[in-house]
Amino acid sequence: MKLKTLLLLSTISLALFIAITIISSRLPSPIPESAVAGKLVWQRHNCISCHTLFGNGGYDADDLTNITTKRALSYLIDYLVQPPVMRPNNYTHHPALDEVDAENLVNYLEFVDTIPTLGWPPQEEDAEKDL
Amino acid sequence: MKLFEYFGFTGKVNQLMAPKQQFIAQKISRRYCVFAISLFSLQGIVALLGAVDLVIPDLPSPIPFEYGRAIHLGLSTFWPLIGTMGMIYFFITAELNREIYSPRLARWQFWIVILFCLLILGSLALRIGNGREFLEGMPIFYVGICLALALASYNLIQTLLTDKRNITPAAATMTVGMTFLLLLLLPNTLTYTNPIADEATKFWVVHLWEEMAFELTSAGFIATFYVVSGLASRAQIEKWLYLEASLAVIGGLYGTGHHYYWIGFPAVWLILGSLLSLVEVVPVGLLVHMTYKGLKHKKIRSNREKLTLWLLLSSVFYHITGASLLGLIITVPWVNLYMHGTFFTSGHAHLALFGSLGFVVLAGCYYVLSQGSEPTLKGYKGGVLAVILLNSGLIAMSSALMVAGLMQAYFWRILGMDFMEVRLSLNPYLILRVLGGMVFTLGDLLLSWHIYRTWRTTNAK
Numbered sequence: 001m002k003l004k005t006l007l008l009l010s011t012i013s014l015a016l017f018i019a020i021t022i023i024s025s026r027l028p029s030p031i032p033e034s035a036v037a038g039k040l041v042w043q044r045h046n047c048i049s050c051h052t053l054f055g056n057g058g059y060d061a062d063d064l065t066n067i068t069t070k071r072a073l074s075y076l077i078d079y080l081v082q083p084p085v086m087r088p089n090n091y092t093h094h095p096a097l098d099e100v101d102a103e104n105l106v107n108y109l110e111f112v113d114t115i116p117t118l119g120w121p122p123q124e125e126d127a128e129k130d131l
Numbered sequence: 132m133k134l135f136e137y138f139g140f141t142g143k144v145n146q147l148m149a150p151k152q153q154f155i156a157q158k159i160s161r162r163y164c165v166f167a168i169s170l171f172s173l174q175g176i177v178a179l180l181g182a183v184d185l186v187i188p189d190l191p192s193p194i195p196f197e198y199g200r201a202i203h204l205g206l207s208t209f210w211p212l213i214g215t216m217g218m219i220y221f222f223i224t225a226e227l228n229r230e231i232y233s234p235r236l237a238r239w240q241f242w243i244v245i246l247f248c249l250l251i252l253g254s255l256a257l258r259i260g261n262g263r264e265f266l267e268g269m270p271i272f273y274v275g276i277c278l279a280l281a282l283a284s285y286n287l288i289q290t291l292l293t294d295k296r297n298i299t300p301a302a303a304t305m306t307v308g309m310t311f312l313l314l315l316l317l318p319n320t321l322t323y324t325n326p327i328a329d330e331a332t333k334f335w336v337v338h339l340w341e342e343m344a345f346e347l348t349s350a351g352f353i354a355t356f357y358v359v360s361g362l363a364s365r366a367q368i369e370k371w372l373y374l375e376a377s378l379a380v381i382g383g384l385y386g387t388g389h390h391y392y393w394i395g396f397p398a399v400w401l402i403l404g405s406l407l408s409l410v411e412v413v414p415v416g417l418l419v420h421m422t423y424k425g426l427k428h429k430k431i432r433s434n435r436e437k438l439t440l441w442l443l444l445s446s447v448f449y450h451i452t453g454a455s456l457l458g459l460i461i462t463v464p465w466v467n468l469y470m471h472g473t474f475f476t477s478g479h480a481h482l483a484l485f486g487s488l489g490f491v492v493l494a495g496c497y498y499v500l501s502q503g504s505e506p507t508l509k510g511y512k513g514g515v516l517a518v519i520l521l522n523s524g525l526i527a528m529s530s531a532l533m534v535a536g537l538m539q540a541y542f543w544r545i546l547g548m549d550f551m552e553v554r555l556s557l558n559p560y561l562i563l564r565v566l567g568g569m570v571f572t573l574g575d576l577l578l579s580w581h582i583y584r585t586w587r588t589t590n591a592k
Contacts, residue, residue, distance in 0.1 A: 003303050006373045010307060010380045014314070017384045024396045025328040036324045043262030049197035054330060054394045055472025057264055058200060059539075060185060062550040063472055087551055089188045112326060118401070120393035122468050122544050 038108025144510030163217025164496035170210035175575030201267035218495035232289035247275030280313035300372035308347030343383025362425030382410030446490035453482025475536025517578035524571025535560035
């Protein structure tokens, strides 16, 4: 095998890989402005270090991919604006956000919830079916 | 203290040998390797503190956990990156037996990569970041890292083109690897509003740097080391290296699919990701075959080469176990469905990232910095002890994480228990992880100390 073959294979594979990744990245619906602002709040506060989205991130706090299905939006906003003490701590609270940031972040999480994830995370009833 | 003396962490650990001819690039490569080792020792301490933070409630810290973890992840890519830059300059001149195109550019590249790494780590310590996992620093700073990678790629390509007829497979593979590091980081200097695209692009560094670009740079280094130490003949190496590199590129690229399963990508990635991840294992098989054959036929006498080999063999071990076997098991979509997003993935990541890549870079950095010296028996014993501690610590902490992950998958995903109830029940395993981390950090600091003293000895020359 020669260097030219390696370079040719590498170039073609990379170009094709980039192309199919871009095609596969299409959103199911356009992302609203407030969700874009919420994504920046998510990033600015480095939420990914403790939480996960799509199962990727820190494993120390709950996955938030479908959190807006499980909890009311008003509950989530209140939680972020007036955060409680986080278990197992005795006095350390969850980081706090102002009202606007909290609403935007919840809008972002609401948008994330609409992204189809091929059945991940598995729910209890799915697990029973699989086993 | 007697134990320290016995293992050569005090007293004389190296003796100078007859100085060999050194290219300017090889002298420059030493500063990259010293800096990489310094970051590696910092990594051990940061990682241990982070692990302790997870098990002690309300632990006071000037840097909160979320930024401490970001520094830990940043370090996990920076020290191997900087070490690899040094290793490549050293081994490409050894391979080609001539100077690189521009030593001056290599010096500039060093200061640029150091500056931007420190800017990223420093700004994260001040709680300024961009909140993308593994790429938590501000995007502008990654442009600086790209600049350093562009200088490296340009310098290496020009070095090869200076004498087109004498391009060796190892030199070319390392150059292609370096260019891929640049090409894969570049899209990560942009910001994405589309969360699916954002997540996918992140894996071009998280997955593709390690399982493709660094595979190429490491393959080039290992090939050169095997030729220099007599473990393999040049003809043997040249026969398989381009094939191994091509498989690493194809398997690495499309194997990224196993990270695309649940991020909003179409279902075809379940097939692409799981099947093409199998290709990633073939280059590992070739490496193992070559190592086995080499060790069977050649006895290495130099303690310096033996210590390098212990580090390399550690890497080969994790290539087979932590990265390939374990990686393949959790690549199966039905397994991944439950293991993904649990501590099991974290255990696998530690074995694959540090186990496979970290040990190779440590081997390379040690070899570069010990050039022109030979460890005393005490120094060699100390080095081997450090390698044993690193391995024991890594296996202990990764095993604890994987057991925690299995329990998490069962209680949380299958029984549907509350996340926090499950998380609290995992504390004993996370404490075991801290204990493993302590052993690892001890090995980290001892090896770093050993390499630092080796550097001082060879510097005095």
